[in-house]
Amino acid sequence: MPDPTTLLTERLQAAFDTVCSGADPVLRPSDRADFQANGALALAKELGRPPRQVAEAVAAALDVAGICERVEVSGPGFVNLVLATSFVEDQVAAMAADVRLGVAPAARPLTVVVTYSHPNVAKEMHVGHLRSTVIGDALCRLLGHLGHRVVRENHIGDWGTNFGMLIEHLVDLGEKEAMRELSVGDLTAFYQRARASFDADEAFRQRSRHRVVLLQSGDPETLRLWQVLVDESVAYFDEVYAKLGVLLTDDDIKGESYYNPMLSQVVTDLRAAGLLVEDAGAQCVFPPGFTNREGEPLPLIVQKSDGGFGYAATDLASVRDRVGNLHADRLLYVVGAPQAQHLHMVFAVCRMAGWLPEETAAEHVNFGSVLGADHRMLRTRSGGSVKLVDLLDEAVERARAAIAERGRDQGDVDVDAVARALGIGAVKYADLSIDRAKDYVFDWDRMLAFEGDTGPYLQYAHARIRSIFRRAGAGGPQAGATGEGTAAPLIAAGDAIHLGEPEERALGIALLGYGAAISAAVEASAPSKLCAYLYGLATTFTSFYERCPVLRAPDAATRHSRLVLADATARVLAEGLQLLGIEAPAHM
RNA sequence: GCCCCCGUAGCUCAGCGGAUAGAGCACCGGCCUCCGGAGCCGGUUGCGCAGGUUCGAGUCCUGCCGGGGGCGCCA
Structure with missing residues (x-):
């Protein structure tokens, strides 16, 4: 059950191949259709043919029977694709009936080592550890969901002078x-x-x-x-x-101590490989392309002049361990942006030494700083670093106050649990929804708001959909089931999905984009891409909900179809949030 | 001085080389007797600057300006 993007890419590829083998279809979402293929324009240039003619040829060769109801060449040479509503209906029904919500595990599972968090022994955890921990956690969950073998590593600072x-x-x-x-x-x-x-x-x-x-x-x-x-x-x-x-x-x-016994071997092997150079008493490797402020080659100091080992040696040893012992296919380092040069040097030296094979990816998953309202690094009033626990406790307290302010009295709600889910979720979502590489401004009011692109908004969206099922009573199977954290359907889809209204159709298509959103987030190590998808889904659902009565639907079949849509949306929201490490309470 | 990251609406941010650059907040004007307003519709303002590559550049390249960070024995 491939999602529309994958399916259309395959079909388009076949059509493009008839014109020019291997040409990229460049499939994109479109505001003039459901999708558009832009590849004909570039191809036309390459072939020296009129773009529209190429697009026509592609369109003519395209086999999308049963998938698209309309294919047309538009503008200078775009191929616009409109999905057949019956196709969307079938796909949504299949997705709704699937515990994995249509997200297939990776065809080739990889071993991925993710190193993140790394606090220091006998040192407080502060905001600086927040991003690494939260981003790394989300990446592990996402990779795991796709069936990859995930090895989490917490490289704590537990050794040294x-x-x-x-x-x-x-x-x-x-x-x-x-x-x-x-x-x-x-x-x-x-x-x-x-x-x-x-x-x-x-x-x-x-x-x-x-x-x-x-x-x-x-x-x-x-x-x-x-x-x-x-x-x-x-x-x-x-x-x-x-x-x-x-x-x-x-x-x-x-921790660092784990690698301690391997460090002398690192030096021995680098020397044997002829890569080691003694400079001012220190044992160094000079990877090409790195210079200091005088323009001279910059060393990676493997062993200090006093015989001690620095963190470079430890990092080199850890790469060997991950490749040699764990058989990693991909190494992710969730480490702040300032370490970019250091990590690139470590990777470069490992490549030189043959410890990091070409087919093994080593990626610095960098991230920016958390800033205060003054746009400077977040600090306490006295100028110290903010303790992470204090920050989290304040988040929960603020969430509790926000709940009280909204004044919704629901006897069956565990206020403590909801305050925790909301407060921690707000902090995490604020961190994850922003492009990793950027600094971001930490703002309590914004991240805890129930409007806009926030954790609480998505949690509330989910809880409200769940409330539809509670209200559905006898009419909705297992109305009492909470569905927290589970992707099992609350309601049987059968073949009863009907997308007659534009808002229903839009919601259906949005739902089918879930798998692609997860893939995009994993490929770029960018949880923000999943955040953006979930927010879009929630707003699409809002339009649907505004326009299409669910419980008061005109007839039983429509009501059932809409309940399935609502259930699928809630499950995507809950699972999506869970993949980000955020709880989705059934009521709040 | 060199290297890395960032610069999009008043604010906080999306934007995968494609057709008129999008959200949210804020502001203005309407609407809804609504399944728990996550309300709905409309309006105002923008790609730091200058070149270049391209049929097409917010997106790629070069230079500049501005902000942040890094640049040999801390990790």
Whole structure:
């Protein structure tokens, strides 16, 4: 059951091939028809023939019997396609009857490693971690839904020279007190006091440096203390993840320490490959095309002059691990835009060393910053970074206030649950609906609004459709079923779909675009594309709902057909939101 | 100085080389005794600048202007 885009592309391809083999049909949605193929114009140029003539030839060769009711050449050489309503009806009926809503799993499942979130041990999670975590989570869900093997990796910062000072501070505090402090999530204070001691106290500095040596040499007691820091921090991260509602678990953690044993091999192998150059005492690789401010070649420093390893070594090791051990086909790094150069250098070195085969894609899924109302990086009033938990708690409280303000008293609604779904959903949707690469302005009022392109709008749209079924009572099968998170139909479609009104037809076509929207989001690692689709679907449904009475439809058949449309829309909204990591309560 | 990202309506953002550049918010004027107004219809204002490629450029290329970020031993 291919969606119209796929189906039409196939048919058009065949038609274009009769004119010129391999020519791209350039199929697009059209405001003059349902779709238009623009490929004839470019092809005409290539063949040196009049564009309209080429378009006519394509149209003549096009076999869309049963799919289109009209094919016409228009303007300079566009091929406009109008779908047969009966075709749309059949497709919608099939989609509505399908638990996967017509979205076929990928023909060739890939192993995709997605690395995201990566907070630092003994450091607070702040807004900077929001985008990575939320975007990475959505990508994992989307990839998984298409049947790909998804390996989530949380590359936490759990190793390095910092840990000397952190462990000594833990010793000074006493383990019990340290654990108490860390378990309540006061990581900032812990880190800052360690830093303060380090800056102020020479003896502490000495101890810290010695502790680093002990840690690196595997001293059991030091490792035990280190593990305390890691465990407490991870427990705290888990709380934040639970609050956020993301898929990450402790099994997904592959911190810097995990790669530590592989680092010397990285150096050995790079040297054997003749790629390593010693420069100012450091072991470097100079991938071509990267220069510093003097225009000289820029090194990727694999091993520092003091013998220690930097994050470049860890990142190189992780690529080898993912390709060699996990057999990844695609690597996604959900990391902020400032790291672009570093990652590109890492990828370049891996290609040079033969660790990253040509057929394995490595992509920097970059993203911009979260800005405050002043268009500068979001900060607290005192200028500190905003704690992620504080932000999430405020979101839930604001959502609760918004619900109270709307004053809809529904006894059966779990206000706490809805406030959480709404508040967290609003934050996530605001983050996901914007083009990743752009900075965005964090604005509570806008993201929590029930109007416009927001999470709450989509959630409300979904809840209202569900309410139709509650109201349908005996007339609608399983009226009491909530349908949360499940794509199972509430109502049997049969062959009873009828799209007589323009709004019904428009809704049907919009529904059939679901699969293409998911594909587009996955291909570009752009959840915003799915957001845009869902918003469009919701507004299309509104027009339909305005114009076409459902429960008061003129006859039973029409009522049933419209209920199926409503059910399918609700399921797409709920599943689409779920693929973005956003809950869709059945009532609110 | 070099490199990367961004610059579309008053504001926040869509726009996959194609036919008159779209939403939401805000503003103005109408409408609806509505399945829980996610209301409906109409109106006002825009592609930073200059070249180029193309039958066709918001979209691709070059240069400039403006904003943000990065540029060797932190990660």
